[in-house]
Amino acid sequence: MIICAGNNETFDFATPMGVGLIETAMNLTRLCLFDKPEFLLFVGSAGSYGEAKIFDIIESKTASNIELAFLNDDAYTPLDNVISTNIDKTSKDVMVNSSNYISTNEELTRKFLKLGVGIENMEFFAVLKIAQEFDIPAGGVFCITNYTNKNAHEDFMKNHEKAKELLALHVKKRIKELTAK
Numbered sequence: 001m002i003i004c005a006g007n008n009e010t011f012d013f014a015t016p017m018g019v020g021l022i023e024t025a026m027n028l029t030r031l032c033l034f035d036k037p038e039f040l041l042f043v044g045s046a047g048s049y050g051e052a053k054i055f056d057i058i059e060s061k062t063a064s065n066i067e068l069a070f071l072n073d074d075a076y077t078p079l080d081n082v083i084s085t086n087i088d089k090t091s092k093d094v095m096v097n098s099s100n101y102i103s104t105n106e107e108l109t110r111k112f113l114k115l116g117v118g119i120e121n122m123e124f125f126a127v128l129k130i131a132q133e134f135d136i137p138a139g140g141v142f143c144i145t146n147y148t149n150k151n152a153h154e155d156f157m158k159n160h161e162k163a164k165e166l167l168a169l170h171v172k173k174r175i176k177e178l179t180a181k
Contacts, residue, residue: 001037002171003028005044005123008160011168014043017123020100021065024126032134039137042127043171045163046119046142047102047152049112052094054144054159057170061086061139062093063125064117068103071111083128085138094118096140098125102156103148120148141174143167 005024006016017027031037052058062084069075086093095117103109103120112118124140131138143163146155 001039002041002043003127004042009044009164011043011164011171013168013171017127020122021098021126022100024123025130028127028130029133032130032136036134037136040127040131040139041171042124042138042140043167044121044123044140044142045145045156045160045167046096046121047146047148047156048119048144049103049109049117049148050106051113052119052144054146054155055163055166056144057166058094058096058119058142058144059139060093060096060124060142061128063096063098063128063140064115065098065125066112066115066117067099068101068105068108071108083125083132085128085131096121096124096142098122102152104150104152106147106149109148119144141167141171143170 002014003017004011004014005019007019010016017024064082097117097120143166145159145163146152
């Protein structure tokens with residue numbers, strides 16, 4: 001099953017789950033309880049912490065939930081805040097950080113790169129956590145719309161439609177490749 005966030009980030013081939021960690025967790029849990037999918041593929045936009053370029057397509061099976069306060073040693077968590085459905089330990093995923101906030105402090109978010117985190121998307125950690133709970137293989141495909149800086153929102157708005165088009169083309173191409181095998 002292919003899922004997406006919702007609101008202005010929808011696709012004709014994906015089921016919307018909601019925006020942010022909470023809506024996604026609630027709606028995906030409900031879906032899994034009543035009609036458990038065999039596989040989950042999340043499709044969405046993402047912001048880059050600096051290495052990924054605008055309109056890059058990133059596939060990942062690894063997510064984190066690290067808040068900005070953690071980067072300055074202003075917070076800690078007793079929770080497991082990294083999750084991966086990547087069973088091929090020889091390949092390295094780009095880790096996707098999820099928070100209900102969009103990062104705009106470029107200097108601070110460069111610290112994510114040192115932790116091995118490359119991009120951010122609001123929903124992906126919730127998707128992988130629910131997939132883990134229901135023992136469902138899962139992954140995500142993202143298109144970079146912005147960098148995590150003061151212009152994050154403006155760049156997101158400017159690049160969002162093209163990113164959705166690129167994502168749709170990529171996902172449809174991958175589906176065609178998989179069904180041809």
